[in-house]
Amino acid sequence: MNKNMRNSLLILGLIILFNSNASAQSYNTLWIPDTLTGTNFNLTIKDTFAQIVNTGNQTITGGINGKFWGPTLIVNKGDVVNMNVQNDLNDSTTIHWHGMHLPAVMDGGPHQIIPPGTLWQPYWEVKNQASTLWYHPHLHEMSQEQITKGIGGFIIVRDAAESALALPRKYGVDDIPIAITDRDFNTQNQFSIVPYGDSIMANMTLRAQYSVPAQYVRLRLLNGAIEASYNLGFSDNRSFYIIGTDGGLLDAPLLINGTTPRYLLSAGERVEILVNFSGQSGSSVFLKAYNQSLGNFIPGGESFPNGPFASFLGHTNYNIVKLNVTNTTANPITSVPTSLVTNTYPLEQDAALTRIITLSDSAGVTSVPILGPNAFILGHQLFNINTINHSIPLNQTEVWELKSTSVFGHPFHIHDVEFKILTINGATPPTYQQGWKDVVLVEGGKTVRFIAKFDDFADAIHPFMYHCHIALHEDEGMMGQFVVTDINAVNEISKEEIPITLFPNPAHDKLFVEFKNQAQSAYYVTVKDFLGRTKLMLPNPYLKDGIDISTLSKGVYTISIMEKASKQVVTKTFIVN
Numbered sequence: 001m002n003k004n005m006r007n008s009l010l011i012l013g014l015i016i017l018f019n020s021n022a023s024a025q026s027y028n029t030l031w032i033p034d035t036l037t038g039t040n041f042n043l044t045i046k047d048t049f050a051q052i053v054n055t056g057n058q059t060i061t062g063g064i065n066g067k068f069w070g071p072t073l074i075v076n077k078g079d080v081v082n083m084n085v086q087n088d089l090n091d092s093t094t095i096h097w098h099g100m101h102l103p104a105v106m107d108g109g110p111h112q113i114i115p116p117g118t119l120w121q122p123y124w125e126v127k128n129q130a131s132t133l134w135y136h137p138h139l140h141e142m143s144q145e146q147i148t149k150g151i152g153g154f155i156i157v158r159d160a161a162e163s164a165l166a167l168p169r170k171y172g173v174d175d176i177p178i179a180i181t182d183r184d185f186n187t188q189n190q191f192s193i194v195p196y197g198d199s200i201m202a203n204m205t206l207r208a209q210y211s212v213p214a215q216y217v218r219l220r221l222l223n224g225a226i227e228a229s230y231n232l233g234f235s236d237n238r239s240f241y242i243i244g245t246d247g248g249l250l251d252a253p254l255l256i257n258g259t260t261p262r263y264l265l266s267a268g269e270r271v272e273i274l275v276n277f278s279g280q281s282g283s284s285v286f287l288k289a290y291n292q293s294l295g296n297f298i299p300g301g302e303s304f305p306n307g308p309f310a311s312f313l314g315h316t317n318y319n320i321v322k323l324n325v326t327n328t329t330a331n332p333i334t335s336v337p338t339s340l341v342t343n344t345y346p347l348e349q350d351a352a353l354t355r356i357i358t359l360s361d362s363a364g365v366t367s368v369p370i371l372g373p374n375a376f377i378l379g380h381q382l383f384n385i386n387t388i389n390h391s392i393p394l395n396q397t398e399v400w401e402l403k404s405t406s407v408f409g410h411p412f413h414i415h416d417v418e419f420k421i422l423t424i425n426g427a428t429p430p431t432y433q434q435g436w437k438d439v440v441l442v443e444g445g446k447t448v449r450f451i452a453k454f455d456d457f458a459d460a461i462h463p464f465m466y467h468c469h470i471a472l473h474e475d476e477g478m479m480g481q482f483v484v485t486d487i488n489a490v491n492e493i494s495k496e497e498i499p500i501t502l503f504p505n506p507a508h509d510k511l512f513v514e515f516k517n518q519a520q521s522a523y524y525v526t527v528k529d530f531l532g533r534t535k536l537m538l539p540n541p542y543l544k545d546g547i548d549i550s551t552l553s554k555g556v557y558t559i560s561i562m563e564k565a566s567k568q569v570v571t572k573t574f575i576v577n
Contacts, residue, residue: 070153130162247436382477
């Protein structure tokens with residue numbers, strides 16, 4: 001529908017909402033996600049609905065353990081975490097643990113599809129340092145739609161080094177997660193599946209406000225948008241400190257000051273900042289997006305009056321959340337540490353090679369519905385789920401050169417590793433871009449070089465992804481994949497039968513799988529019911545503990561077991577009584 005023909009009340013509301021001089025406003029309290037802690041996490045993805053717009057119809061949403069978004073998962077470095085992900089959507093989905101360093105088979109990319117009614121049980125040792133990560137759907141050609149519905153959540157990693165620092169750490173009090181996004185609502189209050197929205201949201205809250213104490217406050221800011229970048233700052237142009245980027249804390253806090261202190265946050269990117277509200281009780285300030293200063297080819301900087309990319313927010317400045325300063329808490333943080341952690345980055349001289357990845361525009365593409373015939377592509381080709389674009393030897397350090405000939409800016413994201421930016425268009429990156437990263441904006445016509453070491457999780461079967469984090473571009477093929485390979489591993493499929501025993505059979509609560517050859521083990525286990533519907537997906541399971549089948553109804557099932565070394569699949573039948 002032509003955006004200029006929208007309901008006049010909606011337009012009036014938006015004009016009021018984003019007029020920074022408006023004197024009368026109504027605000028909604030910023031919703032803070034619940035937390036889950038420990039090592040076992042139960043996550044149920046479901047279709048649901050919520051009263052997001054204050055009046056009129058409820059909005060059909062997708063949520064994890066709730067009406068939208070999901071709980072914040074708080075994990076500790078060194079712990080082995082177990083995820084029980086139940087898909088109760090009407091559609092298949094995946095859940096990607098964005099920024100987490102973990103095996104590819106646990107990563108939740110497009111290959112780990114969770115059908116409706118299926119329980120997926122990945123697990124891994126947390127190897128990341130203290131950082132702000134997130135989780136979200138990554139189903140190829142459906143990421144935009146499922147993220148739009150509100151499926152996702154924060155992950156906070158804690159470790160001893162961060163815990164020893166005098167930093168704000170009271171969740172929801174002086175340590176506040178804010179997922180920034182924009183959405184388009186139709187006249188029935190339902191989400192439109194479009195790249196840009198007309199309404200800004202913080203933690204899925206419209207016109208958000210929140211009370212913060214009169215002391216230093218830590219804001220964990222996530223860009224959860226489909227496409228837009230946000231040029232973040234405060235309405236009074238106050239300074240703030242950056243203490244962490246995608247992959248964790250910086251070596252020292254970085255003061256962002258001057259006449260217009262800003263931080264450009266691209267889709268998928270996170271930043272942790274400290275803001276000083278000391279002595280300001282009773283006052284208010286807005287966290288804003290100053291996107292009017294963005295160029296036409298930076299996501300969110302465009303201004304289209306009509307068409308699929310039209311948005312009232314395009315190339316404008318607007319409020320994100322109103323912060324109302326209240327009294328200090330007990331034991332407040334009133335100063336900023338002079339140093340944080342000591343990061344050790346790979347050295348460019350240790351890189352085995354430079355891998356060039358092109359970002360370009362393509363004419364004549366007929367297979368993409370919105371961007372075609374002018375799709376954006378990586379490596380001169382659209383994504384093919386059956387094509388491995390790169391094979392990287394285990395423990396290899398590489399420089400990746402992201403070379404853009406595109407007219408548009410693309411936030412590039414890589415799975416598996418955090419990287420260190422070396423240069424942007426031949427120059428040393430700004431200080432605030434010199435920490436650990438997994439998302440970097442590659443502006444049109446520019447070249448970004450970063451370095452990373454692929455020091456874990458060799459797997460010749462399941463690949464890791466790299467892609468533009470604009471969900472529309474990703475869905476329409478701006479994505480590639482790589483495997484990390486171990487030259488000492490056995491990856492050829494054996495033609496010899498692999499003897500496997502199931503017991504007890506029939507079974508009730510636990511099913512045990514035993515290899516006759518004790519040197520063999522399971523790489524992947526899938527359980528299907530008699531109609532062929534997938535019920536359990538178990539990557540690299542602990543078979544000695546048995547397979548928990550207590551959630552299965554009585555009946556006949558098949559279990560498919562892929563052996564780890566040979567990758568041969570053995571299928572057997574068992575009964576649940």
